[in-house]
Amino acid sequence: MSVLDVRGVRKQFDDHEVLRGVDLSVNQHEVVVLIGASGSGKSTLLRTINLIERVDDGQILLNGDDITDPGMNADSARSRIGVVFQHFNLFPHLRVIDNITLAAREVHGMSKADATERAMKLLVSLGLGDKARDYPDRLSGGQQQRVAIIRAVLTDPELLLLDEITSALDPQLVGEVLDLVRRLKTDGSTILMATHEMSFAREVADRIVFMQGGRIVEQGTPAQIFDSPQEPETVQFLSRVRH
The missing domain is CATH 3.40.50.300 (P-loop containing nucleotide triphosphate hydrolases)
Structure with missing residues (x-):
């Protein structure tokens, strides 16, 4: 199918x-x-x-x-469905880790600990582990877009x-x-x-x-x-x- x-x-x-x-x-x-x-x-x-x-x-x-x-x-x-648009659509008032885990926690019911652990593994594997506590405006456009993609795939859509x-x-x-x-x-x-x-x-x-x-x-x-x-x-x- x-x-x-x-x-x-x-x-x-x-x-x-x-x-x-x-x-x-x-x-x-x-x-x-x-x-x-x-x-x-x-x-x-x-x-x-x-x-x-x-x-x-x-x-x-x-x-x-x-x-x-x-x-x-x-x-x-x-x-x-996971979606990523040309504009990153990250929440400017949330840190990177919270941007990534918000939907996983609020929509999918994932625990904060599990969502954070999965998000950190992805961030570290992509060389962004040190950006987890940063706000989006501290990131380059490429970094912001990668964060948006991580957010979209966190829950295995x-x-x-x-x-x-x-x-x-x-x-x-x-x-x-x-x-x-x-x-x-x-x-x-x-x-x-x-x-x-x-x-x-x-x-x-x-x-x-x-x-x-x-x-x-x-x-x-x-x-x-x-x-x-x-x-x-x-x-x-x-x-x-x-x-």
């Missing part, structure tokens, strides 16, 4: 149809990377999967549960959504965040991510999905998409970006 099944999802804002019947599945331990120009629907798709935006039509299933069913508790569904997580970073900080995603892939996380980092997408993805105009135009392995794209729209897009 797929971890995620998106079936015929449509989303419209005023007169603009942003998602036009999207069908997509993500299997367990698979890394699927969404590519496409800004405005192609990548971020909106991720926001509908996390129920930040409600779909106008279609279904989204998480391990077989229809999370778009009106009877589904949205907060319960969201608690099964069924699915991890990453939305342009390097786009707000200075170029020299991008590598350290992408290294963490490589590690998550090695550890077997199930990931759906949108990125403009084409070389990274080629390296880390099991499958590339090219979106344009709110629909999926083409998908396949990195070699298929980057080396032998079949659709004219894909060829045109890739001709404009470095990959």
Whole structure:
């Protein structure tokens, strides 16, 4: 069974149809990377999967549960998904360790001791152990984004959504965040991510999905998409970006 099944999802804002019947599945331990120009629907798709935006039509299933069913508790569904956005969204008034453990304690019922122990192991393993008691404004952008990712994976979510997580970073900080995603892939996380980092997408993805105009135009392995794209729209897009 797929971890995620998106079936015929449509989303419209005023007169603009942003998602036009999207069908997509993500299997367990698979890394699927969404590519496409800004405005192609990548971020909106991720926001509908996390129920930040409600779909106008279609279904989204998480391990077989229809999370778009009106009877589904949205907060319960969201608690099964880890999300990291391009802006770190850390609480400025909380120390790093409290930012990481807050949801684990308040939403998932993890004890403070267990949450802190797990968080510290992750921080230490990523060279951030000495930052646990710092406030976010004492960290670089790359460090803040890694903290946001640690927060998202602390409770072993069924699915991890990453939305342009390097786009707000200075170029020299991008590598350290992408290294963490490589590690998550090695550890077997199930990931759906949108990125403009084409070389990274080629390296880390099991499958590339090219979106344009709110629909999926083409998908396949990195070699298929980057080396032998079949659709004219894909060829045109890739001709404009470095990959």
